Amino acid sequence: MTDNPDWAGLKVVVAGLGLSGLSAARVLAGLGAEVTAVDGGDGPALRAKAEQLAGVAVRLGDGDTLPEGTELVVTSPGWPPSSPLFLAAEKAGVPVWGDVELAWRLRRPLAATGEPAPWLAVTGTNGKTTTVQMLASILTAAGRRTAAVGNVGVSVLDAVLADEPYDVLAVELSSYQLHWAPSLRPHSAAVLNLAPDHLDWHGSMEAYAADKGRIYEGNRVACVYNLADPATEALVREADVEEGCRAVGFGLGAPSLSNLGVVDGLLVDRAFVEDRANSAAEIGAVSDIVPPAPHNIANALAAAALARAYGVDAKAVRDGLRAFRPDAHRIAEVAVVDEVTWIDDSKATNTHAAAASLAAYEPVVWIAGGLAKGATFDELAAGAAGRLRAAVLIGEDRALIREALARHAPDVPVIEAAAGQTGAVAMAEVVRTAASLAAPGDTVLLAPACASMDMFTNYGERGDLFAAAVRDLAK
Structure with missing residues (x-):
């Protein structure tokens, strides 16, 4: 394989018939490659997907x-590897690429610059989708044609091959x-944060961190990190970047030189101003961010830095943040019932996200x-003990949380609910149980x-079933 392969007749295997696999198979077949799509599963749904792939050999099971x-x-x-x-x-x-690598190699130069659109x-570990959507909102407010892509929104392959190119x-x-x-x-x-996750896939925390750190390789202008x-x-310190690329930190306190932060409810930039040693730029306010939870403010600062x-x-940073609203299931208020606030953060699928919430x-x-x-x-x-009513x-691994609470929050009442149940029936019981424990003013x-x-x-x-059960409770 060369960096710029002649795709015509190249024998390519596409592993997996999910959204990215289907997209990759179509694109490669369109380039003239001889594509075989493989998937360990089988059944009507996968066979229906296979029928969509004209000119692609499909091997299921x-x-x-x-x-x-x-x-x-x-x-x-x-x-997994x-x-x-x-x-x-x-x-x-034989080299193995992901859909992102394929998209990177298929980028096309923009007429205005002669270079591909920058990424x-x-x-x-957490906050990626929200931050990228905030960033896209800011770029749109600045008048750029852009999209949130990759692991969210538009397929990265579709984006780089779009008929109307993105800026x-x-x-x-x-x-x-x-x-x-x-x-x-x-x-x-930007790397927003780093906490143990997907260790079953990566094999160790060190391998997980190393893969996250790949994002800084070859950065041209800024490596953005969490103070x-x-x-x-x-x-950032370990990354091999282009000469002149800067390390830029973000945090919730007053920013020091070359960082972004918060001063008296204002979002402040001391990194991208002419005289950053002696001046700063106001780029928005905490009140521009919805919801203004601490981790969401941090997400906004990371998006602003990029x-x-x-x-x-x-001004475009401020306008973009004001226009942005998060997706469902991200610290979303469902209802207030009998002075108890019900919050859906079903997207908090790991410990780091739950701690932030x-x-x-x-x-x-x-x-x-x-x-x-x-x-x-x-x-x-241990971190949540003082906040818990x-x-x-x-769920299946409830015992792990119960045992941790017994060690670090022994005075907190713990009730296990919906054992052996699934779906709406399970969530209805969970909500009834939570309601019996909550007092006015609680969340x-x-x-x-x-x-x-x-x-x-x-x-x-x-999250949808949680919100539905809460609405039923309100009735």
Whole structure:
């Protein structure tokens, strides 16, 4: 394989028939490659997807065997490096790319600049989607044609091949995607935070952090990091960047030189101003951010830093933040019932996200549990202990949270609910139980710190059923 392959006749295997796999297979077939799409699953849904792929050979029920003569494998993000298909590719000397790597290599130059549209990239354990959407809102306010792409919104492949080209892309990247994107070199990038997650996929925290850190490789203008998370700064120090690229921190306190922060309720930039040693620029206010929870303010500062690195003025940052509203299931207020506030943060699928959510409310009846994905809960329980009125635990790995609470918050009442139940029936019981524990002035917070698939289709269904059960309670 060369950096610029002749796609015509190239024998490519696409691993996985999810959204990114389908997109990659179509694009590669359109370029003239000989594409075989493989998936370990089978059934009516996958067969229906296979029928959509004109000119692509599809092999269902066998995702482990590398077809003879394969010259490139393009994988969907969820397939782990330990998959037999990839081990066979490594043994045969066949490169493995992700959809992001493929998109990066297929970028086309803009007529105005002669270069491809720059990527402003975001990763982190939590907050990626919100930050990228904030960034896209800011870039739109600045008059740029842009989109939130990657692990959110528009497919990154569709974005780079769009008939009407984008000026700049706001790109959300997961650790999975970064693992399979060796050539990626963003204009500027941010790592929002770093906490244990997906360790079953990566094998260790060190491997997980190393994949996150790939986002800084080759940055041209700014490596944006979280002042409250030293691990993110450590990744900047280890990165091989272009000469002149700067480290820019963001945090919730008054900013020092070359950082962004908060002063008297204002968002302040001391990084992208002419005389940053002696002056700063006001780029918005905490009141411009919805909701103004601490972690969401941090997300806004990270988005602002990337936008400012790209050259966006202060007014566009403010206008973009004012226009932005978060997606569903992200610290969304559902209702106030009998002076108790009910909050849906079903998107908090790991301990780091749940900790950020818990820090925004007090006192809390906490609904938590599900699939732990290899996580431990002692640090989360210890940090939340002083805020908890009670806890309602659900799901397959509830015992891990119960034991952590027993160690670090022994006085907090803990009730296990919906054992053996799933879906709407389970959530109705969970909400009734939480209501019986809450007092006027409390917040009932769905921030499970776990994945949802043991009881629900996904975190979205979990949040929807929670909101429906709360509305029923209000009636």
